[in-house]
Amino acid sequence: MLAGTPRGKTLAAVLATTLAAAALAGCNSTPPPTPLSQLNDQQMRGHAVFQARCGVCHYDRQRGDLHGPSLLGVFKKQALPSGAAATDERVMATIQHGRNMMPPVGSSMDPQDVADVLAYLHTL
Secondary structure (H helix, E strand, C coil), X not given: CCCCCHHHHHHHHHHHHHHHHHHXXXXXXXXXXXXXXXXXXXXXXXHHHHHHHHCCCCCCCXXXXXXXXXXXXXXXXXXXXXXXECCHHHHHHHHHHCECCECCCHHHCCHHHHHHHHHHHCCC
């Protein structure tokens, strides 16, 4: 048996490190976004509005920051990048009133456009 031997201890340490790394990697993974070809009409309108109004500052289908945080998986996480709960109400309030570096844009967007963007964000 290897237990208690130097080789056994090394093997146990390597195994523990590998399992810990795999567990941590799993914590940050989110399911992929819904393919664009599978979006319904409202979600497609939301995608178009996102590209025109939000895409200049936020990525939608890739990780990483642009001028603001990526919104990939935004509703698949418990919290927004700000730490606030990832709810429709919180995201809508951020769109309408802004937060930190994000300017308020809700007053310049049609309410239907905001609803369509929210529907799209749920697909990411």
